[in-house]
Amino acid sequence: MGPAALLPVLQDLSNAMSDLAGQNASRLGVQLSCRAGCGACCRQAVPITPVEARVLAGLLDALPRERQKTLRERFRQAAARLEESGVAQAVRGLQQGNGTATAHEVGLEYFALGIPCPFLEEERCTIHEIRPLRCREYLVSSPAEKCSHPGTREVVGILPPVMLSRILGRWDTNGDAQPPELILLTMLEEWVARHPAGEDRPHRTAPEMLQEFLRGFARDAPAAPADPRTKQPPNLLPERSDV
Ligand code: SF4
Numbered sequence: 044m045g046p047a048a049l050l051p052v053l054q055d056l057s058n059a060m061s062d063l064a065g066q067n068a069s070r071l072g073v074q075l076s077c078r079a080g081c082g083a084c085c086r087q088a089v090p091i092t093p094v095e096a097r098v099l100a101g102l103l104d105a106l107p108r109e110r111q112k113t114l115r116e117r118f119r120q121a122a123a124r125l126e127e128s129g130v131a132q133a134v135r136g137l138q139q140g141n142g143t144a145t146a147h148e149v150g151l152e153y154f155a156l157g158i159p160c161p162f163l164e165e166e167r168c169t170i171h172e173i174r175p176l177r178c179r180e181y182l183v184s185s186p187a188e189k190c191s192h193p194g195t196r197e198v199v200g201i202l203p204p205v206m207l208s209r210i211l212g213r214w215d216t217n218g219d220a221q222p223p224e225l226i227l228l229t230m231l232e233e234w235v236a237r238h239p240a241g242e243d244r245p246h247r248t249a250p251e252m253l254q255e256f257l258r259g260f261a262r263d264a265p266a267a268p269a270d271p272r273t274k275q276p277p278n279l280l281p282e283r284s285d286v
Contacts, residue, residue, distance in 0.1 A: 083190035210259035
């Protein structure tokens with residue numbers, strides 16, 4: 044099987060991790076402020092894993108023609124804006140490990156462009172059930188309006204106990220052999236054009252996949268802080284030292 048077959052399980056598990064983070068925060072007297080209808084974080088650079096890229100590309104392909112046209116136009120406009128502004132180049136620098144800006148800096152430059160996620164409509168996610176793991180992991184306890192100013196350090200993040208997006212990213216590329224590939228949701232179409240489906244990792248048996256997943260889980264779990272609060276604004280783009 045390929046990792047796409049297990050993605051729904053990881054999505055459920057990711058929801059459970061977010062619930063757990065909320066419960067842990069609540070025990071410390073802190074409440075999550077994330078609510079439906081607030082899409083400030085949907086203007087951040089959202090990294091997705093290759094399997095999520097394939098699933099979302101498949102979703103786009105299967106949509107009725109008019110809907111597909113609308114979404115593809117949003118992707119096109121987002122990609123053009125990223126190219127014009129030089130942010131796409133900075134993202135490639137992060138991907139290739141030869142850029143001069145840190146992930147945090149690139150994340151802020153990206154946010155400053157104000158590009159909404161193509162799937163955001165009326166500040167709601169139109170693919171909520173299958174949204175990327177990273178979207179599920181972005182949780183804050185600070186007032187929602189602070190999320191419109193991520194560079195001010197007034198955004199207080201809540202970390203889930205385990206970042207399943209990290210595990211899936213490694214799992215999906217080449218296990219531990221290389222850092223996860225950085226793919227931005229808004230640059231999905233570019234990634235799909237450069238990576239034909241035939242290049243994906245060969246499928247593995249279910250026990251092999253489970254073993255890989257558990258290895259990743261064990262590696263990330265001990266890093267979970269007892270106190271999930273972080274004063275660092277949640278930065279969606281991982282630094283290379285952090286993957
Ligand atoms: S996929 Fe949904 S939750 Fe994620 S950035 Fe886009 S609109 Fe927001």
